[in-house]
Amino acid sequence: MEPMEPRTSWTFVTNHARILAMILRDPETRLRDLAETCRITERATQAIVTDLESAGYLTRVRNGRRNHYKVASGTFFRHPAEGRHRIADLLQLLVDLDSRPEVAGGPSPGGDDHERGPRG
Template structure:
């Protein structure tokens, strides 16, 4: 029997979740970097950030020429099948999987997180 090629048309983690986790890890990340890591266009990354902002998952503040993002603590999954589970649990898992290890806990309100000195 010949080996079956893996299907590449789907993934377990959506680009929305990836981008939200990346923003949690670096609140001042650029759209260009989000797009590059997710292998999507900058326009697609911008649309995803707009989706997340309008749905209340993050806030964006312009500081000079850069955006500063903050993940909104306590937000829940959108699909009713996920019940009342907080998105923070998934984000922490995704951030912990990234090279460099753990990031700040997204369930903590405020922006008193330490920046990763390697960035």
């Protein structure tokens, strides 16, 4: 049996969570900007926003030529393993991470420095 190659395309945060956090940060963000940040197509982004809206995680209201989104408060994770936890805690973590200044010598984006556990 040949050794398996490591899977390198997965991430800890899904595009659904990432997009919901970005909408929380900027309720009038454009699909184009969401897609660019997530490095996915606008069509895929639209499908994710539709998923989130259909599941009750956000609402969308047309405001002129732009959409205004509102993240629903009090929603819970979908999977039974986390189902008793509110989405708001994860979203706040993601929003806070994005607002932190970069620290020289800290973990690199995409690197695994944060997976090694506490230092010291």
